[in-house]
Amino acid sequence: MVKAGKDVVRLREGEFGQAIQNMKYLKPDALITSELRMSHAQKAFELLEKDPANQLKIILTV
DSSP states (O other): OHHHHHHHHHHHTTHHHHHHHHGGGSOGGGGEEEEEEGGGHHHHHHHHHHOGGGOSEEEEEO
């Protein structure tokens, strides 16, 4: 079982860097549907529950 875990790590190595490189081809801002202050975190969860189809990513700011 440990060996299998090592195999997974070996197969996944380097993919995170590639994902970061691919971000230049995307428009990540389009994924952000709401931005709320951390003090309004409860409202963020309510938005997710009320309208999950239209809430892709909610950013909580400090």
